[in-house]
Amino acid sequence: MRILLTGFDPFGGETINPAYEAVQMVSDSAGGADIVKLEVPTVFRKGAAMVIEKLREINPDAVLSVGQAGGRAGITVEFVGINYIEARHPDNEGQAPDGEIIAADGEDAYFATLPAREIAEHINAHGIPASVSYSAGTYVCNDVLYSVLHYARHHAPALKAGFIHVPFAPEQVVGKREGLPSMHIGDIAKALEYAIEVIVCCGDGR
Numbered sequence: 001m002r003i004l005l006t007g008f009d010p011f012g013g014e015t016i017n018p019a020y021e022a023v024q025m026v027s028d029s030a031g032g033a034d035i036v037k038l039e040v041p042t043v044f045r046k047g048a049a050m051v052i053e054k055l056r057e058i059n060p061d062a063v064l065s066v067g068q069a070g071g072r073a074g075i076t077v078e079f080v081g082i083n084y085i086e087a088r089h090p091d092n093e094g095q096a097p098d099g100e101i102i103a104a105d106g107e108d109a110y111f112a113t114l115p116a117r118e119i120a121e122h123i124n125a126h127g128i129p130a131s132v133s134y135s136a137g138t139y140v141c142n143d144v145l146y147s148v149l150h151y152a153r154h155h156a157p158a159l160k161a162g163f164i165h166v167p168f169a170p171e172q173v174v175g176k177r178e179g180l181p182s183m184h185i186g187d188i189a190k191a192l193e194y195a196i197e198v199i200v201c202c203g204d205g206r
């Protein structure tokens with residue numbers, strides 16, 4: 001089984017993105033699968049286009065994209081991507097869409113086709129806090145999740161796709177507001193490997 005694992009580059013003034021840092025630490029044979037990794041720019045439309053180009057190139061069985069959700073305390077497995085983007089902060093190329101539809105010919109939303117609840121439960125079972133999230137927001141992560149699901153619906157019906165948001169790493173919260181949650185990148189990487197175990201074992205849960 002081949003799995004594309006993507007992580008975003010740093011954005012919003014951060015010098016690292018714990019998502020891509022953790023992606024890099026995941027074993028290339030996690031869960032016995034062939035893991036192909038890709039760093040994705042935090043740029044509306046371009047990030048999604050790069051992931052889709054890689055999907056066309058390597059034709060994997062599943063794609064799991066990973067992004068930073070600073071302020072969230074645990075791993076969150078996204079359940080749905082929505083056909084809408086709106087940014088409070090510009091992306092890495094200065095774009096800040098003020099409420100746009102992603103795909104004019106797309107559904108309002110698509111459910112992730114990887115089993116979000118089972119992935120969150122399996123990560124929890126290994127002692128790392130995780131839960132299902134029912135909103136990936138309206139920024140570049142949602143753009144990628146929605147666009148990949150839209151692509152799969154029309155061009156790769158067997159492809160399973162999903163998204164995981166991860167907290168800040170501890171070094172990112174130093175000097176920020178008191179109580180801002182964080183998680184060690186090593187634990188985030190372990191959580192991604194547990195997610196991959198579920199994809200390998202029961203990726204067609206929905």
Ligand code: PCA
Nearest residue numbers: 008042067068139140141
């Ligand atoms: N997180 C952002 C985009 C890139 C990333 O890692 C998001 O949640 O949309």
